[in-house]
Amino acid sequence: MTAPDSDLAIARAVDDLRRGEIVRITDGAAGLDILSAELATVESLACLEAEGRADLLLTPERAATLHIMNQRPAAGAQAVAVTRMPWLDLVASIGTADPARDLEQPFKGPFPTRDLGSDAQAAAAGLALAKRAMLLPALFARPVAGDAADRIVADAGAILSWRRSERLRIVSRARLPLEGAENTEVVAFRPSDGGPEHLALLIGEPGPEPLIRLHSACLTGDVLGSLKCDCGPQLRAAVKRIAETGGILLYLQQEGRGIGLLNKLRAYQLQDQGFDTVDANLRLGFGAEERDFDLAAAMLRMLGVSRVKLLTNNPAKSEALEAGGVTVAGLVQHSFGENPHNLQYLATKRDRQGHRL
Known part of the structure; x- marks a missing residue:
């Protein structure tokens, strides 16, 4: 578990990265100064490169999309450092990092890479920080030079070992009558890194083995009624089903399988080009699954729940x-919301993500 002062440094680093500021990631004597590729400007990149040219850090998933295969990093590597040749300026770098841009103005390389050596852990931590900030996991980075000045400094090991499930606390409880489930209490949880809050809806009278649903937030489906997924119908059906016996719905702020709302909309753009949901996420530089279901177990333990029946078609949630x-005493099937617009989405869940549909 990370120390509280590490939590604060990580939270501040996330905020600065989202503002387009330079952040320093340290790993003992090594370290990197990093800048979000998608938010970089001519001025901020020039500031980063005052002591020398920066590399472009990408995830292995994005590197594979760009066919950087003849210089593949060692097995298990979590970052790829592309050496920026003269042609790889700010505009070309952003086009390399962002598949939405590369559809408009593709850049084909060459993409020479360098061995990260002692900077490997700092690079992995920087990309993890970008994901936590809900930014594209692509960074300008150069080895640290000089003092940190006014830059936020975060430790690479603390970033990589940080777990929201270990740093949750309950901040509020209130009665929340729902349509179809008037006897409902909402419990709000907050992680210590300043990340998004998560909710537990205690519906009816949960017994010793309550029916549980883990629902990841989906603004487009839950609120706007998008037909590209099955999230809205699944949410409403789950509330109705749990109200029959009593149980708990965990509403986890992990939009787009954990990549965030704006990146999910980028994935939608790629889906319009013919990529399925898995390949769209990979092209963005994310893993096929970025959600953290450890959160759900931690929330249930804090509510005093140790044995459940799970309303799901996804075995990964049970695991x-x-x-x-x-303890998961049993799985209860939960399939709703099929329509002509989401047939490929549902087929991908079944065929590539192991959902039992």
């Missing part, structure tokens, strides 16, 4: 609860 110390 995560079991790993987190919550």
Whole structure:
């Protein structure tokens, strides 16, 4: 578990990265100064490069999309450092990092890479920080030079070992009558890194083995009624089903399988080009699954729940609860919301993500 002062440094680093500021990631004597590629400006990149040219850090997923295969990093590497040749200026770098841009103005390389050596952990931590900030996981980075001045400094090991599930606290409880489930209480949880809050809806009278649903937030489906997914119908059906027996719905702020709302909309653009949901996320530089279901187990433990029945078609949710110390006594199938617009989406869940549809 990271120390509270590390939590504060990580939270501040996330905020600065989202503002387009330079952040320093340290790893003992090594370290990198990093800048979000998508938010970089001519001025901020020039500031970063005052002591020398910066590399472009990409995830292995994005590197594979760009066919940087003849210089593949060592097995298990979490970052690829592209050496920026003279042609790889700010505009070309952003086009390399962002597939939405490369559809408009593709850049084909060459993409020479360098061995990160002692900077490997700092590079992995920087990309993890970008994901936590809900930015594209692509960074300008150069080895640290000089003092940190007014830059936020965060430790690479603390970033990579940080777990929201270990740093949650309950901040509020209130009665929340819902349509179809008037006897409902909402419990709000906040992680210590300043990340998004998560909710537990205690519906009816949960018994010793309550029916549980893990629902990841989907603004487009839950609120706007998008037909590209099945999230809205699944949410409403889950509330109705749980109200019959009593149970808990965990509403986890992990939009787009954990990549965030804006990146999910980028993925939608790629889906319009013919990529499925998995390949769209990979092209953006994310993993196929970025959600953290350890959160759900931690929330249930804090509510005093240790044994559940799980309303899901996704075995990964059951496995995560079991790993987190919550016994899953049984799975209850939950399929709703099929329509002509989401057939490929549902087929991908079944065929590539192991959902039992």
